[in-house]
Amino acid sequence: MKQVICMKWGQLYGPEYVNRLYAMVRARTTGPLRFVCLTDERAGVRPEVECQDCPEIGIPAPFNRRGWRKLTTYAASEHLFGLSGQWLFLDLDVVVLGSLDDFFTYRPEKSFIVMRNWTQPGRNIGNTSVYRFTVGADEYLLTRLIAEQDAILATYRNSQTYVSRTVREAVFWPDAWCVLFKTHCVPPWPQRFWKTPSYPADARVVAFPGVPNPHEAVDGLWPAKAWKKTYKFIRPTPWIREAWERSEAMAAERGLG
Numbered sequence: 001m002k003q004v005i006c007m008k009w010g011q012l013y014g015p016e017y018v019n020r021l022y023a024m025v026r027a028r029t030t031g032p033l034r035f036v037c038l039t040d041e042r043a044g045v046r047p048e049v050e051c052q053d054c055p056e057i058g059i060p061a062p063f064n065r066r067g068w069r070k071l072t073t074y075a076a077s078e079h080l081f082g083l084s085g086q087w088l089f090l091d092l093d094v095v096v097l098g099s100l101d102d103f104f105t106y107r108p109e110k111s112f113i114v115m116r117n118w119t120q121p122g123r124n125i126g127n128t129s130v131y132r133f134t135v136g137a138d139e140y141l142l143t144r145l146i147a148e149q150d151a152i153l154a155t156y157r158n159s160q161t162y163v164s165r166t167v168r169e170a171v172f173w174p175d176a177w178c179v180l181f182k183t184h185c186v187p188p189w190p191q192r193f194w195k196t197p198s199y200p201a202d203a204r205v206v207a208f209p210g211v212p213n214p215h216e217a218v219d220g221l222w223p224a225k226a227w228k229k230t231y232k233f234i235r236p237t238p239w240i241r242e243a244w245e246r247s248e249a250m251a252a253e254r255g256l257g
Contacts, residue, residue, distance in 0.1 A: 001032045002104050003087045007070060008039040009054045013213075015044030017092040020244050022049050024096035027250035028204075029104075036083070038072075052081045057142075059149045068159040070128055071145055076136040084135050090205070091129040093213055095243050098177075098204035103132060106173065111137035113171045115178035115207065117160065125164045129207035130178050141166055176202040180209070181217065189231050197237045214240050 004025050008018055018037050026033060026048070037045060038054040045051055055072035057064050070089070077084050088103050090096075107113060111134040114126030141163055145152055156162040164170050179185065179200055187195040197217070199206055208214055212222045212234065220236035222229075 001034055002029050002101075003034045003036075003083075003085060004029075004100075005036045005038065005073065005083075005087045005089050006092055007054055007073075007089075008037055008041070008092055009069065010040075010065060013092045015041075015046075018049060019044075019046045020247070021090060021092055021094070021096075022046060023251045024243065024247040025090070025100060026254060027247040028096050028098065028100045030101055030254075036087075055080070058146050059153065063153055066159070067128065068145070071142045071159060071163070073133055074136075074138050074140075074142045076139050080135060086132055086134050088132050089128070089130070091207065091209075093208040094129055095181075095206045095208070095214055095240055096204065096247070097199060097206060097243055098202075100204065103130075103173070103177075103204075107171060110169065110171045112167050112169070113173060114160075114164075115205070116172045116175060117164075118180045118183045119209075124170060126160055126170055126172065127178075127180070127207060127209065128160045128163065129209060130173065130205050138167060176200065177204045179203045179206055181206050181212075182210075185237075186234055192233055192235070194235070196235045199239070 006018065006021055022035050025035060034050065035048065036050045036052060038052050039045070040054045042051045055075065057069050057072050059068060073080070073089060088100070112131065114128060114131040117125040117127040144166065145162070152162060181197070184203070185197040185199050185206060186192055187197065208217070216223065217234060217237045218240045220234055222232045222234050224232040
């Protein structure tokens with residue numbers, strides 16, 4: 001059984017993002033699949049997705065509504081709806097382009113594997129848009145955050161830096177598997193004004209931290225202040241929508257269960 005989990009809270013992403021992610025995962029994995037979404041709003045989520053309440057995290061606002069909330073996935077099984085074993089976590093805003101099967105079998109002895117944060121090359125920091133964890137194996141990441149929250153929140157600007165610096169062993173996916181849209185797909189300036197974003201041939205997952213979100217990139221929108229438009233510009237990116245539509249067709253052929 002391949003196990004995939006995501007989280008959705010607040011209003012930034014609607015249920016269509018959960019539904020698309022499920023279709024992309026189902027299309028790109030073989031064999032039995034369990035897909036769980038931790039969410040505070042279940043309406044509109046397709047029935048193939050198993051919804052559980054999104055866990056709260058005991059740190060102050062606004063941090064408790066940011067990426068720090070992902071650290072609840074490191075809780076022990078009894079505090080995580082009885083989930084057990086290894087799970088592949090995917091952010092809602094990733095686009096899956098290639099097979100995910102290897103993500104479940106790569107270095108199975110490791111309790112935590114993460115994509116490299118390509119905006120900080122050479123610093124051994126992970127990007128938690130794509131990570132695999134073993135339930136309960138690294139619970140100390142959560143318990144330490146709660147116990148030392150004032151110092152930790154003052155020291156680390158985001159949760160993925162804290163995790164990378166605190167986890168017993170940070171293991172990264174092969175570099176070609178996971179890429180960043182703005183780093184690997186958007187053409188360099190000024191070519192981005194006339195060239196459409198493209199993705200590396202070996203990429204399996206494209207992550208979209210920050211903006212643009214995938215639905216914005218499809219239409220060539222990069223939200224930014226007016227003066228930043230001199231370099232924050234992209235042309236419409238049709239392969240994102242094509243990936244969504246192709247995944248729905250592939251998932252239907254493979255079987256949605």
